[in-house]
């Protein structure tokens with residue numbers, strides 16, 4: 001049945017071993033995450049206040065016993081007991097009195113901090129950025145503008161979360177493009193161009209085995225053009241997902257304003273003029289407008 005997910009015992013999206021136990025991501029959607037945490041006897045665990053009043057974290061003891069420390073008081077919670085935090089102002093800590101299994105719900109993503117696979121991808125993203133000879137943090141700058149644009153377009157939280165990660169990982173497939181092709185100043189041969197055209201596909205394949213599968217389409221489409229003249233599939237207009245249209249704009253702006261192996265970076269003003277001339281046929285004009293608004297608000301242009 002569409003929308004129904006049945007999972008058997010010990011099935012999970014990703015499991016991460018930790019020094020004091022393990023944590024498995026069981027389900028996620030609309031920014032919420034449901035996890036199963038196992039903490040061995042005699043370990044301390046912490047709940048951070050988080051940076052939003054909307055954050056709700058709920059922990060249900062499936063098995064075991066913990067001691068919550070509140071000021072000087074010690075409160076013991078056992079199997080079947082639970083607690084949750086919302087608008088938490090200071091660090092909350094507890095200790096496990098025995099091996100303990102907790103069902104852990106969070107209304108905001110937390111698992112990405114723990115995920116081994118995503119951390120591996122972060123390392124690859126850094127390496128491929130280096131290959132591309134971006135001197136500063138290209139991914140973080142692209143991410144800065146994609147998130148602002150997505151918010152300006154009032155995209156749902158889930159799409160903004162996807163954009164956040166896809167911005168960091170969109171060029172991850174360049175890890176397989178030879179360095180001399182990436183930084184070649186002159187015209188590329190057909191064979192070299194084939195390498196470049198493949199990087200969205202390679203990137204898509206690399207995120208396919210993570211629990212962030214939604215990123216694969218965004219990564220695949222980040223070089224498509226509104227008129228169908230892009231790559232790898234030559235799709236056009238609304239066939240290109242909005243997240244990819246946003247990344248394509250932020251990526252282009254950052255590439256234009258950054259020094260590259262083969263040219264100096266343009267001024268912000270010049271970059272805006274170039275992008276304006278490509279509005280509509282290459283880039284989504286509404287998305288581009290939002291980037292210009294953001295640059296204006298930051299008093300960059």
Ligand SMILES: [Fe+2]
Nearest residue numbers: 170171222223
């Ligand atoms: Fe790219």
